Amino acid sequence: MANLFFGGNKAPKQQAINELVLMIANYYDGRYEVLSASDDGGSLLEVQVEVANPNAQLDPQAPDFPFFDIWPKWMGWRTVVVKVPPGYIDSITLAPESDY
Numbered sequence: 001m002a003n004l005f006f007g008g009n010k011a012p013k014q015q016a017i018n019e020l021v022l023m024i025a026n027y028y029d030g031r032y033e034v035l036s037a038s039d040d041g042g043s044l045l046e047v048q049v050e051v052a053n054p055n056a057q058l059d060p061q062a063p064d065f066p067f068f069d070i071w072p073k074w075m076g077w078r079t080v081v082v083k084v085p086p087g088y089i090d091s092i093t094l095a096p097e098s099d100y
Contacts, residue, residue, distance in 0.1 A: 010076030044078040054083040
């Protein structure tokens with residue numbers, strides 16, 4: 001049944017990412033990043049949000065984050081929100097590729 005909900009037309013991936021970044025920026029001033037990812041269910045948009053305690057719920061830590069506007073679907077794309085610790089986006093997600 002999930003494939004019926006997530007099936008259908010999708011906006012071009014980069015357009016969906018760009019518009020999602022702009023939409024979140026209208027509500028949330030914390031550190032976040034939107035990227036393309038995949039899992040066993042296929043391609044998706046992943047929104048990484050830096051919070052002090054990734055084990056705690058998102059709402060109390062980021063009350064302005066537009067969680068329910070983007071989850072579980074944005075412009076036809078399955079969307080997940082991932083809580084990450086402070087500094088994760090710059091040091092892991094956006095880190096340059098290593099030769100190791």
